[in-house]
Amino acid sequence: MIQMPWRLFGAATALILTAGLLSGPVASAEDAQAASGERTETVVDLADGIVVSEVKLRSLLHTAAPHPEACDWISYLRYRFSDSPEDPQRGNGVLLAQPFVSRGAVSLDGIARSTLSGAKVRGRSVEWWSLPMRSACAMDSTGLASGDASTALDYYFHGKPIDGHTFAGFGQDRYLSDLGIEQIVRDQYEVLTRELPSPEFRRTKAFCGGHGTGALQTMIFADWDFDGRPGGENCAGLFALDGPLDPDPLMIETNPILKWASGLMGQGYTAAVAAIENGTLPSPLAGLPVLGPEAAMLLPITALEAVAEGDEETTLHQQFPRTGPVEWTNRINFGQSSADIALGTNVIQDYRFSGLGLLGTMIGGTSLNLPIFATTTGTLSGGPVIDRHFPLPGQLRNLPAVGDLFAAFTGGADRVAPTDRTALYGWRNDEDKQPISVIAARMATMLGSQSWVDSTVPTRWAADITAILSGVHDGSLAGFRHPEQTRTLPHYVTVGGNSFHLPLANAGLAWPSDTVRVPGYTQADAVAGGPNDAVVQGLTTFVTG
Structure with missing residues (x-):
């Protein structure tokens, strides 16, 4: 029997906290109302002086399709030391990170804890926020919550009910057809501006990044337009942990032939979106081995x-x-x-x-x-x-x-x-x-x-990412209009010596010339964390100076 480090299931350690009770990042009651803002914070773990809590922000999902009430909330995991300021804006910085595709917020647990510890050794008080895709709200945890592997396997794969509830199946969530990259970047913007209302703090002490495709999503956020201003203006710097950080890795904008080809890609993207919305393509992409x-x-x-x-x-x-x-x-x-x-x-x-x-x-x-x-x-x-x-x-x-x-x-x-x-x-x-x-x-x-995995990644996400990397910047992707922003912000980018991304980095595609190569690391190792972890040490130096 393994002792679990998380006390998630212990009611004695779970505490519901309303807006401002613990963290106080919302400036006033008026600001909270303006953000239509119910806010809750639940402590899910307290170990080695680090408090981990799940923060939820009420934010209605923009879809006409019926969906679970849980999808009307943005949620993220907040990591901080128990003796740190309750208001993150009184600390030395916040790192907001997005996980790799098909991975959830807790997949970043190792690097979150190690980065906080590394900063503390340097005399800095920072927080780590792990922000999963909104689509994770669709994950049915009934089988996993049983705590028994055989029961969970029967529930998800053999049609056996639990307490009268039967799993609806994979790829049956039609409302996910509306959850693409626009929802992801707008959720990140809402978290940053509601939780860190000071523009000066965001500009100087909020670091935006991610792992793998989470880094790619951060790049898109930085270049996305919000009321005429790029999202990157809300970040002091960008970090990409074994992920790309280039708005035009194929150099489409400077190549007339590729620019013409991107127009054809735009037609294909329009057709793909239509197929997702009418149900021809399932969302999530069920039935796909390895990646499904x-x-x-x-x-x-x-x-x-x-x-x-x-x-x-x-x-x-x-x-x-x-x-x-x-x-x-x-x-x-x-x-x-x-x-x-x-x-x-x-x-x-x-x-x-x-x-x-x-x-x-x-x-x-x-x-x-x-x-x-x-x-x-x-x-x-x-x-x-x-x-x-x-x-x-x-x-x-x-x-x-x-x-x-x-x-x-x-x-x-x-x-x-x-x-x-x-x-x-x-x-x-x-x-x-x-x-x-x-x-x-x-x-x-x-x-x-x-959760550690996300089994609900929308097909729309895959279509949107492919289209943006192919130079399609119109329709629902029209917000991607400030590609210069990623290039001007300070950054910290890594690639593992055993990562499947290494050939791209060596070819100079999507990885900048100052990418840090970490010998012996796979793509997943980038967020494993550890007291002597090379990625953690580099990231801590980047954030704390």
Whole structure:
């Protein structure tokens, strides 16, 4: 049994706080009313002197489609030391960060805590705010809230009700068709201006950033138009943690041929939006292996099992669906060869795992075939292993000149697969990396809009991001009109030496020339945090001076 660091489920530690009671960032009652502003703050954790609270701001969702009442609130996780000023504007700074796509607010927990601690050592009092997409309001946490992995798996994938409530299914939330990039940037603007009403504080002490695609969303916010002024005027600087920070990575604006092609892309974007709105394309994009909502939901369910069973054997993977996107996700991530993936041989169900071993196999950089979501956290233990060769042999990363390109597809660590169907495979943690038990606890204990994963990412978001990067800046994307803002703001940008983004950074596409390269890090490692973490040290220096 793993002890959970989050006291989310303990009523004794949860406290509802109305606007101004704890943080007091709203300047006056009139300001709160002007912002139509109900505000609540709930303490969800207090450990090592750091208070973590969920802040909710009443903000009606602009859609005619029926939607849950929870979607009429913007919510974010606020991190601060208990002895810091209650009003963040009396401190030395605020970092507002957006998580990577399909990841929720608590996925930034490690770097949030470490950044606060690093600033405190320097004599600075800063806060960290993790802001997920508004679409996370659509996440049905009924199964996860049961606290039992098998019950949750049955609820989400096998149609079994809980207390008379049956899961509606993935890709059934029609109101998500209206939640694209415009909603994201306007939510960020509302959080900044309502919670930090002083323009001078925002301009000098509010730092805006994100992880992966969260950094891309921050770039778009900085360049978005708000009443004639760019959003970036509300930021003292920008930070991109293994994410791009370039408003025109393909240099479309300076290339007449690409500019012409972007016009064709605009026509395709219009058609895609129409298909999303009329239901031809589901939202979220259900049925997609690896990147779809089904694959995302499987992770916190497995984390529940890891917390419950620890180093003891689990049979949860024997209950995984053997058809559809879950089956194909597991084949792609776990298969030892192309033949295994095509034929369904050597599948995850063929081997024995402990609770922690199963989770490590599903998220660890030494196990996953595709490094997109891989975390450096350890490796399989308890039985013999062999090297993986899908999609390419990992040794190709050592080739001169082209090794970085291959590493984008194979990851930077040696990837291994189990071979003994009788051995019980566990997980051995790496030194100086987050233990798999800590990751499991974070994934399993925070639910709802602040969870570790987000299984509700709208298809509209993907369409909007693709269109903006293709030079489409009209219609609902017309607010993207200040590309110079990102280029003029101070910034801190990183890319991991084992990240699938590294070839883009090395080619100078979307990553600036002063990007900090962090050896040995995957894309997910950028936000793992830790007392000696290179990313944290650089970010702390950037924010505190």
